[in-house]
Amino acid sequence: MGKKVLMKGNEAIGAAAVRAKCKAFFGYPITPQTEVAAYMSKVMPKENRVFIQAESEIAAINMVYGAAGTGVRCMTSSSSPGISLKSEGISYIAAAELPCLIMNIVRGGPGLGSIQPSQSDYFQATKGGGHGDYNMPVFAPASIQEMIDLIQDAFDVADIYRTPCMVMGDGMLGQMMEPVEFKDRPQRKLPEKTWAANGLRGRKKHNIINSLYLAPEELEAHNKKLQEKFKKIKQNEVRYELYNCDKKCDLILVAYGTTSRICKNVIKMAKKEGTNIGLIRPITLWPFPVEAFEKTIDKTEYGYLSVEMSCGQMVYDVKLAANGRKPVEFYGRCGGMVPEPSDILEKVKTMIGGEK
Incomplete structure (x- = not known):
């Protein structure tokens, strides 16, 4: 765009996701990030993209699971207690190796806590957050501009490694206003989504999205595969x-x-x-x-x-x-x-x- 505009953090999140070619947003209102969903509800239909306000946070993350399984670039947004409700779905998404973006604009806790800014979701975000042995990349912007930039990066990292990614800011970042610039960013080389469950498309067999491995030998092999991926992320994606x-x-x-x-x-x-x-x-x-x-x-x-x-x-x-x-x-x-x-x-x- 070449010029700076004054934007509220939550609205900038939506604008950055749209610019990053997010095709579907599934969310549920919770302070202090409700404006993300409000922005997307207005903009996504105009862009001929999908916006759904789900009936709950649990429904929203499972909609993300379904959309991500088809290879569509998609996301959800919430705040602390809402992320807790999404945690089972996030674990499923990580196990099924599906790319997506999860925004967390953190509020005070534990419990319902307050609507004021906090950083008390660090354990939840960095130690998996849901059940099982998994991790996901977690980006922590310090400004609205950096939040915009990291949303593009997080979508790309998600696609490259087939993993959920989280961008985590506190309530201040969501509610404050700063001048921002939507710059053209270099596009990372992204792999073709040959794994997606989106019809045969010339394949002899349908792709199947799954996180259920009843045989312990199979689940152990799958876990080892995931750990190798996490090792590559540690080698390639550390930022400070x-x-x-x-x-x-x-x-x-x-x-x-x-x-x-x-x-x-x-x-x-x-x-x-x-x-x-x-x-x-x-x-x-x-x-x-x-x-x-x-x-x-x-x-x-x-x-x-x-x-x-x-x-x-x-x-x-x-x-x-x-x-x-x-x-x-x-x-x-x-x-x-x-x-x-x-x-x-x-x-x-x-x-x-x-x-x-």
């Missing part, structure tokens, strides 16, 4: 940002999404006081960017501080990545409360032994 980590740091913060933006302000505040802090910003939460810690482990004097809008979830992956070589501590707010830069800076000072 290193900010102010080129020189020796007193401490390195680890944060994703909008929390990482707050941490960049903390870094500026600390610099004025003579403290040099870096930031590791995971862009893929799964696969987790362990490589970023290998690059920075010798650059941090006092270790790492995981900053989250949760009671402490990503911090466990940070500890695994540091592997006991440097201290790892946690600072977080929960229930929809957003961390204050001054409070994070105070935590930094206690870690490095007071003001420098």
Whole structure:
């Protein structure tokens, strides 16, 4: 388009999905992402594409399963409790090796919690979320522009690896407005969907979409196949940002999404006081960017501080990545409360032994 337009995050999600040639959207309203469905309800029919407001989140994810099985580029969107309801379907989709996009605009929990922003779905998203041994790529944008860009990438990664992908932002990203640009992005080479259950199309046998393997030997073989795919995703699709980590740091913060933006302000505040802090910003939460810690482990004097809008979830992956070589501590707010830069800076000072 070549020019920036001011858009609300949820509407930008819809616009990005349409631009990424999403052909079908199945959803159900839940705050703070309802505007995604509202946008798609207006735009998709005009584009001669499918929009269905399902009778429930469970129905929506199973509609995605059906559409994805035919090879159609499709998606759903929800927020925390809604994703929980979709979790069985997501597991089925992962097992059946079907590409799709799942948006999660996270709200406070557990339970119905609140409609305020949170990052407390990290465990659910990165450790599978449903039953069985599986993972899915999880992208964590820090701005509406990055969310737009990652939606295109997530659709492509889904098609390349035949896997569900999640783009996970907090409620702030869904509800805030920012100037964005819809740029032409380089198209990754996508495999032909010869596996799709979309009629014979010259084949001698119908393709069958399945996740049921009653013989344990068959299910084990299928699981091993999936694990090989997950290994390739770990090798090829890790993304992260290193900010102010080129020189020796007193401490390195680890944060994703909008929390990482707050941490960049903390870094500026600390610099004025003579403290040099870096930031590791995971862009893929799964696969987790362990490589970023290998690059920075010798650059941090006092270790790492995981900053989250949760009671402490990503911090466990940070500890695994540091592997006991440097201290790892946690600072977080929960229930929809957003961390204050001054409070994070105070935590930094206690870690490095007071003001420098």
